[in-house]
Amino acid sequence: MSEKKNRWGGLLRTLSVAKRSATKVRDGREYDPQPRRASDGDAIRRRRPEGLRSPSPEDGTPAHLSPPRPGLSHTQSSRRRPRRPEPAIRHRDRDVSPEGPEGRGGGGVDGDRKGRKKEDRWHPLTEWPPSGVSSTEELNATYATALIARGAPRHKGHKRALPYRDEDEFFAFYTTSTTHPEVEDDVVYPPIFQKGPTDRADLHDSMVKLMSMKVRHFPGAGPPDHPWESIEQPSYAFCYGSRPGTITLNHWASLNSEMPPPLILGDPGISIRDVELEVIMERIQELEIRGIIDDADESALYRSLYKKFIRDPDRGRYSHKPMERQITDLVLVLSKPDWIDYTKARNMVPTRYMYDPVNIKTEEFFKFFHQLLFSLELELRISWKEHTDASKDALLKQLPPRVLWSLALARRWREYVRIDEFGKHPGDVLFRYKRRGKQVRMLKRFAQIMKWPNLSQTLERLRERDEDNALDTISSHALAFFSGLVLPGPTFPFLIMNSLIDIDPDKATDDLALLSPMHPNCGFQYRGSTTYWTSTSIVGKVLAPKCREVAGWVGPAAPSSDLARNQIARIRTRKSKATHQQLSPGDVASMAERSDPLGPPAEVFPAQEYSLPIRDVDDVDDTIRIERLILRPIPEAAGGISRTTTPAMGSVHSLGRTGTPGTNGVQRPNTTSPTPGPGPKNGSLRRPDVPRTPHAPMTPGPSGAAPGSYFPPPDSSPLQAKSSGPKTFDASILFAIDTESWPLRLAHDVSFITAFPCQDGPHPLWFDYTHVVVRADEVVGVRDWGGISGGGGGIGGSAPAISYGAGRPGSSGNWGGRLGERTYGGKKLPENTDDPEKVLVVEAFGVADNEVLARAWCAHWGLSAIVADVRTTCMACAVREAYAATLTVVILVDDSGRERDD
Numbered sequence: 001m002s003e004k005k006n007r008w009g010g011l012l013r014t015l016s017v018a019k020r021s022a023t024k025v026r027d028g029r030e031y032d033p034q035p036r037r038a039s040d041g042d043a044i045r046r047r048r049p050e051g052l053r054s055p056s057p058e059d060g061t062p063a064h065l066s067p068p069r070p071g072l073s074h075t076q077s078s079r080r081r082p083r084r085p086e087p088a089i090r091h092r093d094r095d096v097s098p099e100g101p102e103g104r105g106g107g108g109v110d111g112d113r114k115g116r117k118k119e120d121r122w123h124p125l126t127e128w129p130p131s132g133v134s135s136t137e138e139l140n141a142t143y144a145t146a147l148i149a150r151g152a153p154r155h156k157g158h159k160r161a162l163p164y165r166d167e168d169e170f171f172a173f174y175t176t177s178t179t180h181p182e183v184e185d186d187v188v189y190p191p192i193f194q195k196g197p198t199d200r201a202d203l204h205d206s207m208v209k210l211m212s213m214k215v216r217h218f219p220g221a222g223p224p225d226h227p228w229e230s231i232e233q234p235s236y237a238f239c240y241g242s243r244p245g246t247i248t249l250n251h252w253a254s255l256n257s258e259m260p261p262p263l264i265l266g267d268p269g270i271s272i273r274d275v276e277l278e279v280i281m282e283r284i285q286e287l288e289i290r291g292i293i294d295d296a297d298e299s300a301l302y303r304s305l306y307k308k309f310i311r312d313p314d315r316g317r318y319s320h321k322p323m324e325r326q327i328t329d330l331v332l333v334l335s336k337p338d339w340i341d342y343t344k345a346r347n348m349v350p351t352r353y354m355y356d357p358v359n360i361k362t363e364e365f366f367k368f369f370h371q372l373l374f375s376l377e378l379e380l381r382i383s384w385k386e387h388t389d390a391s392k393d394a395l396l397k398q399l400p401p402r403v404l405w406s407l408a409l410a411r412r413w414r415e416y417v418r419i420d421e422f423g424k425h426p427g428d429v430l431f432r433y434k435r436r437g438k439q440v441r442m443l444k445r446f447a448q449i450m451k452w453p454n455l456s457q458t459l460e461r462l463r464e465r466d467e468d469n470a471l472d473t474i475s476s477h478a479l480a481f482f483s484g485l486v487l488p489g490p491t492f493p494f495l496i497m498n499s500l501i502d503i504d505p506d507k508a509t510d511d512l513a514l515l516s517p518m519h520p521n522c523g524f525q526y527r528g529s530t531t532y533w534t535s536t537s538i539v540g541k542v543l544a545p546k547c548r549e550v551a552g553w554v555g556p557a558a559p560s561s562d563l564a565r566n567q568i569a570r571i572r573t574r575k576s577k578a579t580h581q582q583l584s585p586g587d588v589a590s591m592a593e594r595s596d597p598l599g600p601p602a603e604v605f606p607a608q609e610y611s612l613p614i615r616d617v618d619d620v621d622d623t624i625r626i627e628r629l630i631l632r633p634i635p636e637a638a639g640g641i642s643r644t645t646t647p648a649m650g651s652v653h654s655l656g657r658t659g660t661p662g663t664n665g666v667q668r669p670n671t672t673s674p675t676p677g678p679g680p681k682n683g684s685l686r687r688p689d690v691p692r693t694p695h696a697p698m699t700p701g702p703s704g705a706a707p708g709s710y711f712p713p714p715d716s717s718p719l720q721a722k723s724s725g726p727k728t729f730d731a732s733i734l735f736a737i738d739t740e741s742w743p744l745r746l747a748h749d750v751s752f753i754t755a756f757p758c759q760d761g762p763h764p765l766w767f768d769y770t771h772v773v774v775r776a777d778e779v780v781g782v783r784d785w786g787g788i789s790g791g792g793g794g795i796g797g798s799a800p801a802i803s804y805g806a807g808r809p810g811s812s813g814n815w816g817g818r819l820g821e822r823t824y825g826g827k828k829l830p831e832n833t834d835d836p837e838k839v840l841v842v843e844a845f846g847v848a849d850n851e852v853l854a855r856a857w858c859a860h861w862g863l864s865a866i867v868a869d870v871r872t873t874c875m876a877c878a879v880r881e882a883y884a885a886t887l888t889v890v891i892l893v894d895d896s897g898r899e900r901d902d
Helices: 002-016 103-111 141-149 249-254 277-290 298-306 323-334 362-382 389-398 401-416 436-449 455-467 476-483 492-503 507-512 538-546 585-589 776-781 848-861 875-884
Strands: 024-026 029-031 138-140 154-161 171-178 417-421 430-433 522-526 530-534 548-550 553-557 567-571 604-606 624-633 727-737 740-745 752-754 771-775 816-818 821-824 839-843 865-869 889-893
Touching: 138 141, 141 604, 154 585, 154 875, 171 249, 171 585, 249 752, 277 362, 277 417, 298 323, 298 362, 323 362, 323 401, 362 389, 362 401, 401 417, 430 476, 436 455, 436 476, 436 492, 436 548, 455 492, 476 492, 492 507, 492 553, 507 522, 507 567, 530 538, 538 553, 538 624, 538 727, 538 848, 624 848, 727 848, 740 848, 771 776, 776 839, 776 848, 839 875, 848 865, 848 889, 865 875, 875 889
Parallel strands: 567 727, 752 865, 771 839, 839 889, 865 889
Antiparallel strands: 024 029, 138 604, 154 171, 417 430, 522 530, 522 567, 530 553, 548 553, 624 727, 727 740, 816 821
16 A cells, blocks of 8 residues: 555655646747657658659659669558658658759749749649649649648547556557648647537537546536547547548547556555545535635645545654645545446446435445545545646546546536535435536437427427426436536437437337447337437448437438337447458558658659549439338347347447457457358348348349348338337348349448548649549449458459349349459449559439448448548548548548438
8 A cells, every 4th residue: 555655646746846848839839849750660662653754864763753672562562651761851841942853843942933923823723734834844842732732631640658558558549630731740730629620520519518528627628629638538529520420530540549458456445434424415515615625725625534534544654734645545545446437338327326315225325425525525636726737637647547537427516516405314415407407408409400209299398397397307317418417438329318218208218218328339210200320330320421410319210110119229230351441550650641642752743643533523323212221130049138249338448459348438349259140241242133021031142143142131011010129130221223122231330431621622632542433323333342351352352253143223234244354334343453552432422322322332341431522522632531541432422402311
């Protein structure tokens, strides 16, 4: 115990006199003067086409256009290759015009701009090269940056160490993005919460503010400025993308972090005094009234704590009056293993320990408020006026997770709850909720946006309950929501939805009572007329373009005849086999270089190495429609438990690629988990031509289909009485393409990332950002793009012989192909056999069904994708972001004129 106390005491004594670290100021902004280091590993130059070489005085080939280093194949020189070796000029030096090269770079900073009017230089590009620039011209760094990279997003990866852990074994990934050209490489990008373009959803409009909290939080504090400043990890302030059903690039990177398992803390040996409930409530009420006591001295705080609640272990030897010793003792007290552990998912609804005080167990009620009191005392001392902001930050980052989450609950209590009356028994306590009115308005707005089927009666019951001050007597989830006692993390979506369900007077909602955050990948059908899905479920992610997304829910969506009139559905998925989509520490370190708008650093940038990809958004495909959502129940294993590869929620402190409990509260599936039942072998797509019967088992495809190819039969029967209890299902969607049916299984839990908006687009694209474009109706013919099943078209694979048998929907021609070639309706299909980085760009312009088809195709094959609205992000920037995220699919959409099925 003495060793622990000495460690905490030494840390706190150091922090009490801590000063802000030295910084430098440039253009009114503080920045870290330490220069950014190059990524580890050999620098491998990218190979350029023979036709792009230009002469030099020595051998006719400039140094930066020379062939690849001997011994390295083209496939080795992949996305994860850093950059050209030993560049003569770095990007941050582009304000200096290089000397020596002929062409536009030889005239100095202003020499390349002679004869050009300033207002003409920044007009959007419509062709490449632009007027006045020769295709054989070599641009210097300054002019190339202005012409090619102006307004293009720059993505930078961050790897940060974790307290008490080996940084080589456990670490967290983050990203920052910006379109400000004045931000240099060695300056940390400004907060993402700055004014300007962003890929995040607005926290207020999306109703997810309570899902995140700063580590150093105070009343009135806004959301975190950076993703590493949140208590919950990954940070939910940087989770939801601006498009429905998407996440941000930062959240995608955070999902690849290697987080440690929870710390196991022993009994610190600090003795706690026996105290009555009435004494605890009196002290909590005093702290609520006085708040943060700025004028309190160490002696007064010492007497209030040690006289009634803690025994001074060293009384008579040396004093514990110094503030750092009081903080140390409180940290040790809250580290005792018998307190409530709010890092565990089953404890993340803390109001269950105070709901219905008359009938609750007195021991649980007492423990909850005893722990709350010590958390409030610790928060009071950390916020002491003598402590600097730097010392507070350093201390909070070193706290054990259990202690930090107890502080989170204390902060919510201090902001939103008051004790009006109390006595010796739990039934004597009367609470007042400061945030109740705001939460009532939020729930009303949520029900209206979700177009709740029983909206009028539900809102009337909400009004009655509010007038009677009876909202806290409905359920523990409703109490948590209306009181504001919401811990940061993934539980809030279930609190708001369960509150709405509990208030709805319809008896049918009794079948939805088991909606739980322990099973996050789920949804439900209500009244047989509509379905709602969580934003984390693959069904919600895929159907989101036709729905609204708010508070972590996607809906209203089309009903399913495979569900009972009122039933909860838990969706089974498996982890994608596309391991190349996982970010490694090297990928994060080299993210800025791998996605640079200009390509690798060089002295000059030949104009012929770039092209201007512009798509015709008016050339839309209007032949795709969603027919129905198919949910096939999974037979229950022994003991009545469904076999599922989508695990229930685990701890909120560790999320890793190994399937350990995760920091976002959701456990990621292991690669060894059982895979879904009968389904398409290797993800094969085949259009069945055989009759189907309702509720029949999975049927094989037609003759000519690959062996082992199966499809779920659609249930064309009317809605009938089915078991209304929660069940686990395999999901698929049946599409109509030119009036023919095409099923796609939502078998993989993939993610869709909102592309960061660009400015002054469209932007040119460097030639080595290889990509190929297909239309939405053609994507079903693209097979195994990621090479995840070892077949043709995959990374490093070869194209096998293909015979599709059935014809293309709406055409008289057959699917056909030979070794190394595929066709679709007479058109040769793209393949990915020569370049492991090639990005498939899917044009999903037009109706929302096109985007749903593209997302369903990704879920079928197990490929995550970048989703870009061409009104805000040009195609070139979307492709570069795919390279930054190590993804190989981009979905282009155009929301202008599109109406969602609200």
